[in-house]
Amino acid sequence: MAVTVISTGGTIASTDSSDGGGAAPELTAATLVGAVPGLEETVDIETHDFSNVPSPHFTIEQMYELVELIRELDDDPDVDGLVVTQGTDILEESAYFVDLCYDGTTPVAFTGAMRNPSLASPDGPANLLASVQTVRSEAAADAGVVVVFNDRVHAARDVTKTNSMNVDTFRSPEFGPLAVRDEDRVTWRRSTEGEEPTFDPDPxxxxxxxxxxxxxxxxxxxxxxxxxxxxxxxxxxxxxxxxxxxxxxxxxxxxxxxxxxxxxxxxxxxxxxxxxxxxxxxxxxxxxxxxxxxxxxxxxxxxxxxxxxxxxxxxxxxxxx
Missing domain, CATH: 3.40.50.40 (Rossmann fold)
Structure with a gap:
């Protein structure tokens, strides 16, 4: 079962610059995948470097280009799941944009990190692993676009960033997550209620x-x-x-x-x-x-x-x- 990881930048792809100027996006999707112990040994992973920008720099035009790429990959019979890595600042907006425009059958999960790889206990590898496991789970096909963070699976329409720095930042107020990850299992507890229309915007x-x-x-x-x-x-x-x-x-x-x-x-x-x-x-x-x-x-x-x-x-x- 093949999963494609699409990297767009953000904290998960950031490292400290050599001049001490702070972290900035530099890492490729292949590097992110390689940082997850044993992932490529158990899952066929393909990677795609879409962009490498800080989250607040991501534009509406890029969101639509991301939709087009996801639609293209959905048409590929060799792709069974899609994981998008992005900075957390506007991740909920990008994920919702895709959710509104994408009606394919290939599961899509967004994820990222609050701690870049230069820091102690970076959360990116665990979030990426949980996302791959989520899009491979059977129920993911009917969940719409999801956001996977800190072992919780959220509907893109419900989730929001609630803390500026804590790794447990993404929450779904009022209704809670759709599923949770335990070890290598994803346990689904609810489904999204009410159908939202899918749009085909003129770019x-x-x-x-x-x-x-x-x-x-x-x-x-x-x-x-x-x-x-x-x-x-x-x-x-x-x-x-x-x-x-x-x-x-x-x-x-x-x-x-x-x-x-x-x-x-x-x-x-x-x-x-x-x-x-x-x-x-x-x-x-x-x-x-x-x-x-x-x-x-x-x-x-x-x-x-x-x-x-x-x-x-x-x-x-x-x-x-």
Whole structure:
């Protein structure tokens, strides 16, 4: 059973520079695989060096190119599983982008590391091993794109980075992981609920010109009005869908300019209310603003908005309360 490891850079591929300037991505996919004791002796591994960049440098264009590569490898009958290694800063966004655009049958797992190979106890080799074991497990074919980290298997749509430095950073708030790894076994405990549509975005229409704003106390109108000429605004409201009145005029202006507004909650768990409150700035105001409703966190909401706009399917991507 062959597994292809695709390296994109990030901490897992980083080493300290000789001039003492800090760690930077340098290692190839073959080097990463070679650092996992015994892996190539038990599994047929192929490697592909997609890029070697820090995670925050990864672009929307590269995310789509990664989708194209994964689709190409899915068509190869000799490939039975795919593992993408990436930096953790935007890993959840890349994994979700692929999940939204990929409907192949070859299991795909994203993984990375919080400790680069120059540090004591680097976690990259263990995460890579767990990812290979996950895509080889039978249930992986029906799980969608997953993120494997610290012996847990998460749905790309649910997972988020929760700690800036701890190795146990990736969590799925509210619903938890799909599976766990014990020794050489992957034990699946739940499946993803609710089908998300798969999109086929026009690459020429993909844009990073989608604003993402988090509502905070008494925030200035300029935080929203700067999105007046953007492709869309994604807004993380407080609580169950509440915003300070200071930004309502700017949001009304966006609505009048036909700039789509996609709302979510800034809370790590829960969803937006529909009709609990009626004060100005409540979810009633979001309805008046013709907001779309998202069930994902702000960063994933932005990714889904980008993909849906490029596929001309924004109404299919989100609810309209």
């Amino acid at each position: 020429d229409r993909l844009t990073n010109d989608v604003f993402a704003v988090t509502a905070t106390a008494d925030m200035p109108e300029a935080a929203v009005s700067s999105a007046a000429d953007s492709a869309a605004l994604c807004l993380a409201a407080t609580g169950a869908g509440h915003i300070p009145p200071t930004i309502i005029p700017a949001l009304e202006s966006l609505r009048d300019r036909a700039v789509p507004i996609v709302a979510t909650t800034r809370c790590p768990e829960g969803r937006l209310a529909r009709d609990t409150y009626g004060f100005r700035g409540s979810e009633a105001t979001l309805r008046e603003l013709d907001c779309y409703y998202s069930e994902r966190n702000l960063q994933k909401t932005r990714i889904k908005t980008i993909v849906a706009l490029a596929a001309d399917r924004l109404p299919d991507a989100f609810d309209s309360p």
